[in-house]
Amino acid sequence: MSWQIRIEHSTGYRYASPVVSSYNEARIIPQTGESQLTLEATVRTEPAASTYRYWDYWGTQVTAFDLHTPHTELVVTGRSVVQTAAAPPRPADVPSWDQLTDDSLADRFVEFVRPTVSTPEHPELRAAALELAAANSPADFLPAVGDWVREKLSYRPGTTEVRTSAVEAWEQGVGVCQDFAHLALVLMRAAGMPARYVSGYLHPSADAEVGETVSGQSHAWVEGWLGTWLGFDPTNGIPTGEPHVVVARGRDYGDVPPMLGVYSGGTSTSLGVTVAVTRLG
Structure with a gap:
């Protein structure tokens, strides 16, 4: 038996004064592996930024982006559709x-x-x-x-x-x-x-x-x-x-932090995270 799940993960930051420059990494794209298949995955930022992806040492897909337009809020939203399955059975020859x-x-x-x-x-x-x-x-x-x-x-x-x-x-x-x-x-x-x-x-x-x-x-x-x-x-x-x-x-x-980055500008005054999940099948 397998499930199909839609996930929307949104992380928001608000700053006391404008941030003029930031460099960021997001680890919010689900993996594809033995018991899981990622069918769709996007990461969007507000303000908009060009993103690029790479796999880190541990095999996690990282979405990286930097912003150089002054802003007092940043919202990063990942949307994905994933097919999951039951975990593989325990092997018959478990090591001692x-x-x-x-x-x-x-x-x-x-x-x-x-x-x-x-x-x-x-x-x-x-x-x-x-x-x-x-x-x-x-x-x-x-x-x-x-x-x-x-x-x-x-x-x-x-x-x-x-x-x-x-x-x-x-x-x-x-x-x-x-x-x-x-x-x-x-x-x-x-x-x-x-x-x-x-x-x-x-x-x-x-x-x-x-x-x-x-x-x-x-x-x-x-x-x-x-x-x-x-x-x-x-x-x-x-x-x-x-x-x-x-x-x-x-x-x-x-x-494995979902969000990681450095920035130059005002201190962060709030952080909000929401995750919405929908079973599609």
């Missing part, structure tokens, strides 16, 4: 823990087994990861990590920011999907499982009605290596599937 922690596999996926600023090492988290790994096969480890993360974190918007590390969120006991994903990555990597951060969109209803436009959300989840990359959404405690739309992958949020 000994295979996952072998040096050759660690060398192959070195960027996805090492800690980062957002997913740092911590002795208590490492101990928890090893305890979970001892009690679960690699095949059962991902959902066990999701259960552990949801026991330690309460979902509460506005309590963390993009620079909050997994350890900081864990110590506070609250966070958003980004923090759930970062904390899961700490545990997965501490146990020796290659793990990567995924950003994208989530349709809020698993049984969405065709044709109904609803308020969606940017979302984050994780993928673990089990002979192939398998996705899991620790915030909701479910494997990824048709409602999940992949935009970018990396080591952590720092590799």
Whole structure:
């Protein structure tokens, strides 16, 4: 079974005084891959700017543009239509823990087994990861990590920011999907499982009605290596599937920000983000 989803993602900035020059990158175009096909994708800016696209080191399509006309507002809107499918089944020959922690596999996926600023090492988290790994096969480890993360974190918007590390969120006991994903990555990597951060969109209803436009959300989840990359959404405690739309992958949020840029001019006084999603079929 597959879904077809239309997504409109709009990000707006307002400045206290005119911005005279800016250089920007947007990572809001969904990827095409094994379980997902992007049928249409456009990125528009107000004021209008010429854009160009490239793929970054992690395989994410980036829309870059610069503006040199004075402006006090900037709106960047991505519109796309994506066909999604159920995640691939778990392979029959899932690697053992000994295979996952072998040096050759660690060398192959070195960027996805090492800690980062957002997913740092911590002795208590490492101990928890090893305890979970001892009690679960690699095949059962991902959902066990999701259960552990949801026991330690309460979902509460506005309590963390993009620079909050997994350890900081864990110590506070609250966070958003980004923090759930970062904390899961700490545990997965501490146990020796290659793990990567995924950003994208989530349709809020698993049984969405065709044709109904609803308020969606940017979302984050994780993928673990089990002979192939398998996705899991620790915030909701479910494997990824048709409602999940992949935009970018990396080591952590720092590799996949939806908007990134520098500018010269007035300070930013507001930022508004809206995501509208429609299941088309």
